[in-house]
Amino acid sequence: MTSLRHALKQYVALRRALGTQLGEPARTLGHFVDFLKREGAEIITPELALRWAMKPKGVQHATWARRLSMVRGFAAWLSTVDPRTQVPAFGLIPARRRRPKPHIFTEQETTRLMTEAGRLSESKGPRALTYVTLIGLLYATGLRPAEALALDRRDVDIENGILSIRETKFGKSRFVPVSESTRAALVDYAKKRAEIWPQPRTEAFFISSSGERLVGSAVRRTFARISCNIGLRTPSGKRRSGRGPRLQDFRHSFATRRLIEWYRAGRDVGQELPKLATYLGHVDVHHTYWYIEAVPELLQLATERLGACQRGHRPRGEQ
Secondary structure, three states, X not given: OHHHHHHHHHHHHHHHHOOOOOHHHHHHHHHHHHHHHHHOOOOOOHHHHHHHHOOOOXXXXXXXXXXXXXXXXXXXXXXXXXXXXXXXXXXOOOOOOOOOOOOOOOHHHHHHHHHHHOOOOOOOOOHHHHHHHHHHHHHHHOOOHHHHHHOEHHHEEOOOOEEEEOOOHHXXXXXXXXXXXXXHHHHHHHHHHXXXXXXXXXXXXXXXXXXXXXXXXXXXXXXXXXXXXXOOOEEEOOXXXXXXXXXXXXXXXXXXXXXXXXXHOOOOHHHXXXXXXXXXXXXXXXXXXXXXXXXXXXXXXXXXXXXXXXXXXXXXXOO
């Protein structure tokens, strides 16, 4: 089993050297190697991979398929080193990934979430302050949650209000300017964080109570509990956090707010979309168009605009 563990470290190192962060897949594959150890297996087989991939219950088949695809990538690489490795075939778990319907956070909901986050208990450290600031930043900027958690202190220019987003999804880097109120909140967080942890154990901007970088899975669980506490999620069965709004939905909310503002102001959304796509870090403007299709109000506004243009009239709000 040591060889499999060592092989996984080599695989992760290789993928990262090629420009892939491989954060969650690396942790997930670590769980797979742990599973193989418990099974007493020395090689990867389709049967073992399939059984492990389908262990989580009450999830979409797309989740099983994604877990299996991670194993497939690792096994395909490992088979070049250890010919005993059996690579799981494609299509063992047929599943079409369905994009969940986004929850568009209102300003009132975000305020309630931040207020509830401020009540988080802790023995030490800036836990409550960290979650309050993190939620506010996601709402104000539309950053991907992983991008916010990956920020180092050097990436946050709090004097000029500019965030450096480095080599994130699709390998793109960009600069994200923030509003004055957001900059002030980041300044306040940095000051209080330095008072609590003058010498943190990490270069991360957002830190946990232990002085380490926040872990995505822990942040998602904490956010789910906060959402339950204010009624945005309803616990069901064994899922104490239930199903409902996700951190990623702050990104949808940001994009939706901007698009609605442009439509109502009579802006040419077709010309503005590339700017929004660049700000959000999309590689293609078509990814940004999805927000229009996903939100009924936006789809209605876009329909009105199209109809007005075809009739040669200005839509409502442009008089």
